[in-house]
Amino acid sequence: MGQDGTKELEFYLNSDTLLLDLLNEKTSTANRVIGRLPHPKLKQVLLDARIKDIKGNAAILRKRLKNYIKNRQNPDLQAKKKADAFKYLPPRYCVVIDFEATCDKQQTINVPGKRTRWKDDFPHEIIEFPAAIVDLKPQADHQNPEVVDIFHRYVKPEQYPLLSEYCKNLTNITQEQVDNSEPFAEVLEEFTEFLVRNGLNPDNGRVVPVRRKMNSYVDENANEVSDDQVLDLSAEVSNRLKITPCKEEEAKSEYLQAEKWVCVTDGPFDFAKFLRLQCEASNLHFPKWARRWINLKRLFASAYDFPLSASNNRTKGFVKQFLSITEMLEEIGLTFEGRQHSGIDDTKNIARILMQIRRDGATPVANEQVDLTANGFYSPIVVKNNARPNYDKKFKKV
Numbered sequence: 001m002g003q004d005g006t007k008e009l010e011f012y013l014n015s016d017t018l019l020l021d022l023l024n025e026k027t028s029t030a031n032r033v034i035g036r037l038p039h040p041k042l043k044q045v046l047l048d049a050r051i052k053d054i055k056g057n058a059a060i061l062r063k064r065l066k067n068y069i070k071n072r073q074n075p076d077l078q079a080k081k082k083a084d085a086f087k088y089l090p091p092r093y094c095v096v097i098d099f100e101a102t103c104d105k106q107q108t109i110n111v112p113g114k115r116t117r118w119k120d121d122f123p124h125e126i127i128e129f130p131a132a133i134v135d136l137k138p139q140a141d142h143q144n145p146e147v148v149d150i151f152h153r154y155v156k157p158e159q160y161p162l163l164s165e166y167c168k169n170l171t172n173i174t175q176e177q178v179d180n181s182e183p184f185a186e187v188l189e190e191f192t193e194f195l196v197r198n199g200l201n202p203d204n205g206r207v208v209p210v211r212r213k214m215n216s217y218v219d220e221n222a223n224e225v226s227d228d229q230v231l232d233l234s235a236e237v238s239n240r241l242k243i244t245p246c247k248e249e250e251a252k253s254e255y256l257q258a259e260k261w262v263c264v265t266d267g268p269f270d271f272a273k274f275l276r277l278q279c280e281a282s283n284l285h286f287p288k289w290a291r292r293w294i295n296l297k298r299l300f301a302s303a304y305d306f307p308l309s310a311s312n313n314r315t316k317g318f319v320k321q322f323l324s325i326t327e328m329l330e331e332i333g334l335t336f337e338g339r340q341h342s343g344i345d346d347t348k349n350i351a352r353i354l355m356q357i358r359r360d361g362a363t364p365v366a367n368e369q370v371d372l373t374a375n376g377f378y379s380p381i382v383v384k385n386n387a388r389p390n391y392d393k394k395f396k397k398v
Helices: 003-013 018-024 027-034 039-048 058-073 075-087 165-171 175-179 184-197 227-232 235-240 269-281 296-303 325-331 343-359
Strands: 093-097 107-109 117-119 126-135 146-154 211-213 216-218 261-265 292-295 368-370 378-380
Touching: 003 018, 018 027, 018 039, 018 058, 027 058, 039 058, 093 343, 126 165, 126 184, 126 269, 126 343, 146 184, 146 343, 261 269, 261 296, 261 343, 269 368, 292 296, 296 325, 296 343, 325 343
Parallel strands: 093 261, 261 292
Antiparallel strands: 093 126, 107 117, 126 146, 211 216, 292 368, 368 378
């Protein structure tokens, strides 16, 4: 060590505000000083930084302190780490949605020398908006997931208000039901209120109340909620969210771990197609809660290591990768309850499949997202290895 380096080290060793000095230096200078600090001084600085873990040799402590200085000097980096951690956090709640939309019998396009394909340029409008909130429960209680609330509304189409006979026969929705319903914008607003009443933030995917402080909720990532909104949360919802009293002096320093919620659909088209087209037709912003979701078909194939050679669900002699709702139910030993292509019945059966996947040990995470540059306007999400569900890939035939 040169003479200048020795004087520099002595200056920092004799400083009563070493931690503050390091934070005010350039990262390169701070790292150089940290690399010369003795073991006892490293422990002292870590304790000053309120880092309780001071076990380890000097090399370990130096790395720990360098990471602390780096994160404190670059708050944007720290914020990104927190955002990424929440991004891949498994959800506690899933909101299952299965829209029904206006439709007519599809026509085929025949091109010489090419395979016949379906022509799908129908101006779909959502006419049924069902949703079921599923509490997946913590990992220790994953055997007991349950549906905790249901939302169901019919929607009045505005571009083409008359339903086709094909649509009425397929969905069992009558012209009278949609005529007596509200337009999509009003129903979407009702659904947003439904989410808030259940403590689900529609803007950031967080469970809204984390701590209760007098007459308002405090969350380090959200604004305080007004008294009127607090009263919207029933005692049942409050108990489920485990809201705990918070003293005034604790309000700014102590928070519970924010939990997460995400939507579940049977395939990508509920959001990437029907909801996207509806928002365009109604001149509405695409909802933030619908930008990422769990595709049940993709989750099922991953959770049970599907396709299986022993499966009865085959197409032209080949095992299908993604199954329909009835086929997924068949694979796990269940049968469809209700009427197929009824939005609310499809939603309830999707919830049954999701809960069985949870009982079998899977931890669902978002696996698809809206992508306006992709074919079909959606793309799969590549889940980081450390966020992948931790369970055995095995098929359980009932």
